[in-house]
Amino acid sequence: MFDQGFARDVERIIALCPDFESRARRQTVLASATMPDWVQQMIRKHLREPARVRIRDAQVPALEHGVLDVAHAHKTEALSKLLRRQRAMQLNQTIVFHRTKHGAKKLVRDLVRLGHTAGELQGNLSQNARDRALAAFRANRTEVLVATNVAARGIDVVNVGLVINFALPETPQWLTHRVGRTARNGAEGKAITFLSEEDAEQWRKLRRLGAPALRHVDAELLLAGGEWRLLPLEPERSSSVRVQPGANPLARATYVRRSARGRRRR
DSSP: OOOOHHHHHHHHHHHSOOOOOSSSOOOOOOOOSOOOOHHHHHHHHHHHOOOOOOOOSSSOOEEEEEEEOGGOOOOOOHHHHHHHHHTTTOOEEEEEEOOOOOHHHHHHHHHHHHOOOOOETTTTHHHHHHHHHHHHHHHSSSEEEEOGGGGGGSSOOOEEEEEEEOOOSSHHHHHHHHHTSSSTTEEEEEEEEEEEHHHHHHHHHHHHHHOOOOOOHHHHHHHHHHHHHOOOOOTOOSSSSSOOTTTTTTTOOOOEOTTTSSSOEE
């Protein structure tokens, strides 16, 4: 098992193994959760007439994923409101994804200061510390787990009802892995991706690379009363967000988009 970052190491290991023509022939098994082009190239290069084994989930994931427009300076406040709604409604636990280790650590401190029980899972932690954080989360001793992409794959945590992308990932694949922490094994789950004006360029990049077009969540209903309502998808709507002066920065925004003729309109 490998990812693209370890491709050179895998090539070096393979070079030290017997080749296909030698008497001590090797047998190679390649396992990958997805099959992008670079994995297909590795298959063609290193495998001879491979037998393909594919595991399919017979159940369609009951996942709803929406975008929440929120000013960058108010993301933590909006997150705290969502967590309180989850707690008041006695819903399942929440995983919040941050892009950086430092950002995850700071967000945990901010959430604890706001009265939440929060755990941390990021690459700078020792294995013992990671195990303790996961054990506390599984035992429901912490209501939210703040993590980097280290928690997006390879962990088994049930009863995750909500995944929040506090900060956007680098690739659409990581977005998929993150939201895949909920709605597992036929369970229902929701995912929310925070989007501020500062995130607009990164979101456009993710869309160009294949991220799905997501519907926006009605921020007023969600933050005020916990009601989940997805707004109709607007194909021409851009990810450029400007919070209206004097408006509730957690809930109202003005969108600038271009018509088919290229004119700007509001």
